[in-house]
Amino acid sequence: MTSDQPLPLAAELAMGLLQEDEAHKAERRRATDPAFDAEVWWWEERLAGCFANLPPQKAPKGTYDKIEARLFGAPDTAKAPDKGFGWKPVVGGIIGVKATLLAAFLITRALNTETHVYDTGIGQMTLRWNTQSGSIRSQSAAQTTLHIWIKTPTGYSYLGNAGQKLSLPFASGTVLALSADGPLSKAPKMLAEHHFTRED
Structure with missing residues (x-):
């Protein structure tokens, strides 16, 4: 893969994982780069069945903070440093595993x-x-x-x-x-x- 990693970028664009400015940049590239457009198109076709009944929606601002507060209570600014394992490393680990699996799949598909x-x-x-x-x-x-x-x-x-x-x-x-x-x-x-x- 190149340093620009077009395959993962195409997958992220198709799955809607890019930030707004990154998505706009990728869409501009898609309009001028047929090979990249083909990658995104492949992912969209592959994922169409998964997301067919899910209309795209943008989460309201502050949703992440509200979920965190609902699960773990409102943040206490005077609270001592966190003790224990915490939930953020678990989420980070899950994301890391998914990213590794995605990378392995992309590399295998790219080779074939x-x-x-x-x-x-x-x-x-x-x-x-x-x-x-x-x-x-x-x-x-x-x-x-x-x-x-x-x-x-x-x-x-x-x-x-x-x-x-x-x-x-x-x-x-x-x-x-x-x-x-x-x-x-x-x-x-x-x-x-x-x-x-x-x-x-």
């Missing part, structure tokens, strides 16, 4: 994922290939819908349009092609091609 960005002439197209499962995720920034085809000995066979998840056994030597022509086209004009090179 290839991201390719193509300029098709009518807009950029991002393909994300999970080399372990063989699945393909695609995202298009083009105004026109882009379609994905697989090259065959006799021409091209239609797979789906950008935005669909494709789960096929992509073997080494498989060629995917991008076109603005849809499934009814008999001779689609290809705008870009990708040759998969994974060794079986």
